[in-house]
Amino acid sequence: MNAISPTLAKMHGRKVTVHYGSKQALFDVDLDVPERMVTALIGPSGCGKSTFLRCLNRMNDVIDGCKVGGEITLDGQDIYDPKLDVVMLRARIGMVFQKPNPFPKSIYDNVAYGPRIHGMAGTKGELDEIVRGSLEKAGLWKEVKERLDQPGTGLSGGQQQRLCIARAIAVSPEVILMDEPCSALDPIATAKIEELIDELRENFTIVIVTHSMQQAARVSQKTAFFHLGQLIEWGDTEQIFTSPKDERTQGYITGRFG
Amino acid sequence: MMPQKAPDHIVKSFDDELRKLREQILAMGGRAEAQLADAITALAKRDSDKAVRVIESDKGIDAIEMTVAQDSLKILALRQPMAKDLREVVAAIKISSDIERIGDYAKNIAKRTLQLNQQAPLKPTGSIPRMGDLAIKLISAVLSAYANDDADGLIAAWRSDESIDEMYNSLFRELLTYMMEDPRNIGASTHLLFIAKNIERIGDHATNIAETVHFLVHGKPIDETRPKGDTTNVAING
Ligand SMILES: Nc1ncnc2c1ncn2[C@@H]1O[C@H](COP(=O)(O)OP(=O)(O)OP(=O)(O)O)[C@@H](O)[C@H]1O
Ligand SMILES: [Mg+2]
Numbered sequence: 478m479n480a481i482s483p484t485l486a487k488m489h490g491r492k493v494t495v496h497y498g499s500k501q502a503l504f505d506v507d508l509d510v511p512e513r514m515v516t517a518l519i520g521p522s523g524c525g526k527s528t529f530l531r532c533l534n535r536m537n538d539v540i541d542g543c544k545v546g547g548e549i550t551l552d553g554q555d556i557y558d559p560k561l562d563v564v565m566l567r568a569r570i571g572m573v574f575q576k577p578n579p580f581p582k583s584i585y586d587n588v589a590y591g592p593r594i595h596g597m598a599g600t601k602g603e604l605d606e607i608v609r610g611s612l613e614k615a616g617l618w619k620e621v622k623e624r625l626d627q628p629g630t631g632l633s634g635g636q637q638q639r640l641c642i643a644r645a646i647a648v649s650p651e652v653i654l655m656d657e658p659c660s661a662l663d664p665i666a667t668a669k670i671e672e673l674i675d676e677l678r679e680n681f682t683i684v685i686v687t688h689s690m691q692q693a694a695r696v697s698q699k700t701a702f703f704h705l706g707q708l709i710e711w712g713d714t715e716q717i718f719t720s721p722k723d724e725r726t727q728g729y730i731t732g733r734f735g
Numbered sequence: 736m737m738p739q740k741a742p743d744h745i746v747k748s749f750d751d752e753l754r755k756l757r758e759q760i761l762a763m764g765g766r767a768e769a770q771l772a773d774a775i776t777a778l779a780k781r782d783s784d785k786a787v788r789v790i791e792s793d794k795g796i797d798a799i800e801m802t803v804a805q806d807s808l809k810i811l812a813l814r815q816p817m818a819k820d821l822r823e824v825v826a827a828i829k830i831s832s833d834i835e836r837i838g839d840y841a842k843n844i845a846k847r848t849l850q851l852n853q854q855a856p857l858k859p860t861g862s863i864p865r866m867g868d869l870a871i872k873l874i875s876a877v878l879s880a881y882a883n884d885d886a887d888g889l890i891a892a893w894r895s896d897e898s899i900d901e902m903y904n905s906l907f908r909e910l911l912t913y914m915m916e917d918p919r920n921i922g923a924s925t926h927l928l929f930i931a932k933n934i935e936r937i938g939d940h941a942t943n944i945a946e947t948v949h950f951l952v953h954g955k956p957i958d959e960t961r962p963k964g965d966t967t968n969v970a971i972n973g
Contacts, residue, residue: 691815718817720954724741730817732749733742 487512487652487682488533493547495528495537502528505547506708508701510652515674515683517693517714520703521729526686529703530654533684534570535563551652568595571645575657577637579629579644584621587629587640588612591648607647615643616673635666642673646681653677655685659692671696690730694718702726741819749814756806756827757882760834763799764878767834768871770796770841771937775867778848778930781856789845796838803831819954826951830881833940833947837874840933840940847926857913857923866902866934869895873941877948886952893945893957899938906931 486509495503503525510516510533518526528537535556537543549556556566568591579587588608591597598604608625612618617639621632629640638658645653655674659667674683674696687693693700693714700717702710702725710723721727728734744750770789777785807828810816816824851857876892910924910931949957 690817694817719821721818727818728742731741731820732745734745 485509485511487552488684489548489550489553490529490532491548493529493532493545493549495525495532495546496542496544497540498542502706503532504706506703508708508711510682510684511699512682513678513680514699515678515685515697516699516701517697518684518686518701518703519688519690519693519729520709521734522688524703525706526703527656530572530656530684530686533652533654534567534572536567536572538563568648569650570652570654571648571650573638573641573645573653573655573658575660577634577641577661579632579637579640581628581630583626584612584629584632584640585625588643588647591644595648597648611643611647612640614646614673614677615639616669617643633666635662635669638662638666638670639673642670642677646677650681652682652684655683657686657688660688667692690718702729704729749810749820752806752810752814753820753823756803756810756824759799759803759806760827760830761878761882763796763803763831763834764874764881766792766796766799767837767841768874768878770838771844771867771874772871774841774844774848775864775871777845778851779861779864781848781852783849783852786845786848786852790842793838793842796835800831800835803827819951822951822954826881826947829947830944833943836940837937840937844930844933847930851923851926854923857920857927862902862906862909863927863930863934866899866906866931869899869902870934870937870941873899873938874944877941877944881944881948881951884952886949889945889949889957893942896938896942899935903931903935 488510490506490508490510493503493506493508494501506525506529508529518529520526531537531540532545532549533556535545537545545557551566551569555561580590582590585608588611589604592604592607598607609618609622612621617636620636621640629637632640638661642653642658659670662670671692674685677683685693685696687696697714699712700714701708702717702721702723704725710717710721710726712722717726718730721730770792773785774789776782777789807824810824814820873892873895876888876895880886880889880892907928910928913920914924946957949955
């Protein structure tokens with residue numbers, strides 16, 4: 478596999494395996510996540526994309542019977558080190574899910590939640606700034622600034638997803654994981670999220686799972702193709718979509734899977 | 736390497752569309768090849784009727800190119816092809832435009848033949864058919880490589896373009912001598928020179944097609960696989 482050098486990789490997976498009980502879902506995955514780039518994970522349903530994504534911020538820890546093996550590092554540090562504070566880790570590696578899941582709280586509180594529990598703001602004014610900045614970065618500020626006290630659940634699907642992105646950004650993570658963030662959105666809302674991802678790439682490292690080949694092609698610089706729990710091929714997005722090396726990749730992205 | 740025959744698409748009509756695209760291009764290429772052959776025969780036999788038919792038939796090639804362009808655009812917009820499929824569509828657009836140019840050059844040869852037939856015959860007319868044959872063989876080799884999705888035979892064909900270039904260079908010198916010998920030869924010689932140049936350009940377009948087919952099949956430019964220092968296997972010979 479064409480692994481890049483560890484110093485360039487923000488995150489670094491080596492021989493990552495995952496078992497759900499006795500069922501093995503990932504087999505020796507070696508994948509690097511380069512810094513300030515968008516890495517897209519693609520592959521047929523059930524191939525292990527979400528499983529791999531959850532390994533990156535230890536979300537699998539909360540799943541009963543789930544065992545993760547191998548090594549995953551963030552800036553060279555082992556994230557499965559028992560001494561590591563998982564809450565801190567998840568502040569550094571944020572996550573956005575397939576279905577927008579705002580808390581049943583106000584728009585303001587949705588974004589302020591993380592900074593509050595991490596004690597990131599000393600004063601109300603500082604917190605206001607963080608909320609405003611995050612909503613701006615998520616491209617939602619203009620639409621919600623007049624109604625910050627209203628419930629986040631009252632927003633449209635696309636707005637809710639951007640709210641969830643704002644919530645993820647609010648704690649200044651270094652890496653943002655997104656699992657099919659646009660699957661519930663219309664083309665315009667999707668385009669806005671994609672534009673946002675492109676902007677976020679300046680400051681954040683992003684890993685996105687998507688079922689849309691076009692979306693992977695549009696937003697990512699690196700693409701990884703998974704199949705039956707294995708990482709089949711990984712490389713520059715352009716190469717994967719014009720001249721994939723493995724015939725399974727070719728079969729999947731051209732819609733020929735038998 | 737990828738297998739020669741990829742399995743069918745889950746969406747069957749996509750396969751039909753891609754197949755139709757290839758068929759159109761092969762039909763178009765076959766026509767251009769025939770047009771060139773006819774243009775050369777018209778020149779060699781001083782057959783003005785044939786030359787006129789070549790000029791008129793060029794419209795047919797242009798029409799296919801339009802259809803290919805429209806169909807390709809439709810596939811790009813509606814299927815959003817990826818990987819080999821994407822290369823297939825891009826190759827179709829490129830190859831059809833090369834073939835269209837080849838058709839234009841054949842037409843131009845026929846037009847000049849009409850002019851030449853008004854004048855006394857010149858000797859070098861004889862070496863032009865040989866050059867033309869080489870170009871026809873080259874076109875037919877690249878088209879069959881395209882038809883079979885097989886780039887292996889291409890390198891040899893690709894190199895035979897060098898022989899066309901060499902023939903052009905020597906014809907150029909020969910015609911220059913004629914013109915210097917007798918200024919009355921200048922008119923006919925100039926036509927022959929342009930005809931030779933047209934054939935040389937046709938060779939270039941056929942070479943482009945060879946490169947496109949290689950990219951289509953292997954997903955990378957021909958340069959990377961060109962065998963170095965191998966001069967034994969030069970020609971598809973003429
Ligand atoms: N909580 C779980 N318990 C048991 N098995 C699981 C669990 N989550 C996932 N799996 C299994 O692990 C494999 C990989 O699942 P995963 O959700 O990672 O796939 P995916 O590539 O994200 O699929 P999709 O595109 O459908 O979201 C599947 O076979 C799935 O059934
Ligand atoms: Mg999933």
